[in-house]
Amino acid sequence: DQQVKQNSPSLSVQEGRISILNCDYTNSMFDYFLWYKKYPAEGPTFLISISSIKDKNEDGRFTVFLNKSAKHLSLHIVPSQPGDSAVYFCAASARETSGSRLTFGEGTQLTVNP
């Protein structure tokens, strides 16, 4: 039973345009969400997070949106750059019931074309 789903295994965008990566979850106890970026042969790198009490968090070119009623979050990257090409993982935690462990999606491979 996969509680965090990233239905798009890959996404390709042009440099300078917006990249939108999507994530859906099923566990209503999740109260904290994170996005990680992963380059080949490296570990995931923390990108941005959002608490369930918010619906938006912005950090430079990266913005995460949370729609609790739809159990959906998205990561917007604008403008996209070739160096953003990586696998992006959505992760969630249910701090009250499951502590701080993270539940990950399968990842989306983003390719930004020059």
Next chain:
Amino acid sequence: EAGVTQFPSHSVIEKGQTVTLRCDPISGHDNLYWYRRVMGKEIKFLLHFVKESKQDESGMPNNRFLAERTGGTYSTLKVQPAELEDSGVYFCASSQRRPGQGTYEQYFGPGTRLTVT
């Protein structure tokens, strides 16, 4: 500040052998986690230490896996005996509780790629 380090980066062993993976967390981080990614699928939680104590080991697949964190510093994950399905990338992560806010972002090491043949 040094990040999370893991050793070895790669390990190839035969079925039935024993392998020990090591993780050194970021200095001062009380929380240490082990995760595993199998065949390019999602990254799955294995267990969580707070200092030297196992806080949550609900993700450990079976009793062939043994994790320790003596002294609350580095951790080891031993697989004995290894099976073919244990192949994958094993990640370690650490985090530090921020006063009044709980444990949030986890910082990952580069992983150990384990291949069991």
